[in-house]
Amino acid sequence: MAVQSGAYPATYHYVKVESETFVPTALKRRKADQALILRGYNMSDEVKALTIEKAESTPVVLNLLEEATEENYVSEIQPYEIRTIGLMN
Numbered sequence: 678m679a680v681q682s683g684a685y686p687a688t689y690h691y692v693k694v695e696s697e698t699f700v701p702t703a704l705k706r707r708k709a710d711q712a713l714i715l716r717g718y719n720m721s722d723e724v725k726a727l728t729i730e731k732a733e734s735t736p737v738v739l740n741l742l743e744e745a746t747e748e749n750y751v752s753e754i755q756p757y758e759i760r761t762i763g764l765m766n
Contacts, residue, residue: 692764695728697721699754700754707743714743719754727754734764 678726692713694701698721713734719725729736738748741762754760 679758691731693730696725696754698725699727699760707763714739714761715764716759716761718759719757723758724753724755726752727760728752729762729764731764734766737763737765739763 692704692715692719694715696719698719699717700720701715701717703714703716705714706712713731715729717726736750737752738746740746741759741761743761743763745763750762
């Protein structure tokens with residue numbers, strides 16, 4: 678028997694983050710528009726692959742003030758880079 682009852686299976690992933698060395702440090706809603714914000718950093722001194730996925734959302738690169746940048750989201754992260762991603766519907 679499941680520990681909880683609900684619409685999602687126990688293996689459901691709300692946000693999927695795949696990386697060998699990326700450490701999420703925050704997952705929250707932005708006050709202005711309730712967009713989902715994920716912040717984290719690469720612990721490695723090497724460029725590493727990074728995949729961030731959320732159903733029906735597009736990842737957008739944000740600055741530390743959670744403002745959109747001109748930078749396109751790419752699925753790799755630079756050495757020791759701190760990255761803030763907005764998951765927009």
